[in-house]
Amino acid sequence: MTTTDMRYVILQHQDQLQYVEMPAEYAYQLSALNLRLHKEISKLTADHVPSLPRAVAECDHLELLRPEASLLNGLTYINELEQSFAVLQEDQYPLISLLTEIRALQAQLEQWYEEYEEAQL
Numbered sequence: 001m002t003t004t005d006m007r008y009v010i011l012q013h014q015d016q017l018q019y020v021e022m023p024a025e026y027a028y029q030l031s032a033l034n035l036r037l038h039k040e041i042s043k044l045t046a047d048h049v050p051s052l053p054r055a056v057a058e059c060d061h062l063e064l065l066r067p068e069a070s071l072l073n074g075l076t077y078i079n080e081l082e083q084s085f086a087v088l089q090e091d092q093y094p095l096i097s098l099l100t101e102i103r104a105l106q107a108q109l110e111q112w113y114e115e116y117e118e119a120q121l
Helices: 024-043 074-086 095-120
Strands: 006-013 016-023 054-059 071-073
Touching (some): 016 024
Parallel strands (some): 016 071
């Protein structure tokens, strides 16, 4: 992958930062999804609603300077996000709508990575 293929979404959870490497054309979708999740999460009535990091920045180039910092693959991040919401015991809006949005981005990323891998062969 070249750096022009990727964009980085920086998420903050309490005093920790997460760096998610996304295909450039999908980074904005992850940021927008994160903002929507934060807007809707307080409406969920299920037990053990996941605690979400907040999207704080996007950038085209990222150089990590701390050895303990690492990049998280965008598909890995969205898969973990989907799993954390899929286990909730709630069948009402907004969970169904949120899961639909998460899964739509998940499917787009799966296809992007599949096409990318095929192009590398």
